[in-house]
Amino acid sequence: MELLYELSGENETLPRAELEAVLESGGFDGREILSDGRVLVLSVAAKQGREEAGGAAVARLLSSRLSLTHNISHYLGCVLLEDGTDPLCRIADFCRDAAVPAGAFRVTAVRIGDKVPGINRMDVERVAGMNVPSKNIDLKNPDSELLVLLNGRMAYFGTLLEKVNRAQYEARKVEYRPFFSPVSLHPRVARALVNLANVRSGDTLLDPFCGTGGILLEAGLIGLSVAGSDIDKKMVDGCELTLSHYEIPDFTLSVCDIGDAHRVFGKVDAVVTDLPYGQASTTMGEKRTALYRRAFRSIMRCLKKGGYAVVGANSIEPLRRSVRGMNLLSVHACYVHRSMTRYFAVYKKR
Structure with a gap:
């Protein structure tokens, strides 16, 4: 057809x-x-x-x-x-x-x-x-x-x-959700990133920098089992509030460092996350280059063989660096506002 x-x-x-x-x-x-x-x-x-x-x-x-x-x-x-x-x-x-x-x-x-x-x-x-x-x-x-x-x-x-009912994404913008933070992807972008991970209903998707829960919300709404973590307890509590408000039935959340994600969640089918950036995102004093390096190691450990990871960053360089055990499939530039552009890379674990 x-x-x-x-x-x-x-x-x-x-x-x-x-x-x-x-x-x-x-x-x-x-x-x-x-x-x-x-x-x-x-x-x-x-x-x-x-x-x-x-x-x-x-x-x-x-x-x-x-x-x-x-x-x-x-x-x-x-x-x-x-x-x-x-x-x-x-x-x-x-x-x-x-x-x-x-x-x-x-x-x-x-x-x-x-x-x-x-x-x-x-x-x-x-x-x-x-x-x-x-x-x-x-x-x-x-x-x-x-x-x-x-x-x-x-x-x-x-x-x-x-x-396509695109109005639903406008209705789920962060300012209309029960927990607000200025650093949150538009729901249309969050849903697109979830879809780029090549997921099927029933798969488990992890966001180890879950923040307000925008990515996990879009994943849960299409029938995925979702897992998320953040080093900031306030964010994890807010994420739980959001997922419960939208009656997402199957989610697991944890307050933990990115380096512990593989021990907390085990193997998952997909990882979709937006790496911390800007003044509103905390890294607990850690330099971003070091944090990003640890993040990729942890993402690779969490993924099942053949699983997809979709990772966002505020520049293209950290995404193009060689990630042992994963193939870089594509990179997409996404204009946010003014001079800010986010880059989202799609990887597949070998």
Whole structure:
């Protein structure tokens, strides 16, 4: 099946990496058909040994996990809008042959790239709706929705399968949680990092610098068993308050030094953590270079063979240094504010 994804524009590399990691952990391969900025089309198939699933089932799985994708559609095709002919005529011609499901439908056009002169979103919706063969338009309660992504010179068409509920992440920002600290990742980023760890429901994920519990919260909400530690008891108590407030059923927390994490928690399936930085993060007087070195040794000890670690730092250098026993797979830059950029690296234990 070919699926059309509208990716978030808030980061260059994380949206696609998150999507591919969730497909992988769900037992699917995704082969690229086309990629155009925030538009991605993949041919998705079940891996060997995994039961086949239809597009709707795959879309439901993805929408329940993803944070940096807007929607998932069954891909119908695309139209070049600048070829010397009227772009609306091109859209009309395409829609006359479009495989839109029978029944009532509506058209939604979304602009995600540069504007093409002489074409606007409302005109696209009107022309597409007039030319779909069934002409059975229902704006309030349609049986299906034809999505048109306007991306510069191209228009991409799909029948919508799932929209990602991105509002839920805004509602879980740290200022709305029962325990607050100014040093906390946005929930969308925290969820994406959890997904990069290639985790499956029931796996155990550890955050050995758990802070306010933002990473553990997102992990717990997708069915993971979560474990966390911090050297600051106030943070651990606050993390427990947060996880209990959101009724996360399976969590273990400890006040301990990073060097003791492997003894406290044993082996885990994944480690996702954001290393301490800034004045609001305590290192108990330890130099960060030494702390980071100890952190990587402890992370490697905690991980099961083949497990993934996703680690954040305020510069790329500590992440690129050789970590014995783990392969560095990718590094993603994430703008935070003003001149601050965080870097997140994905590792796999050999």
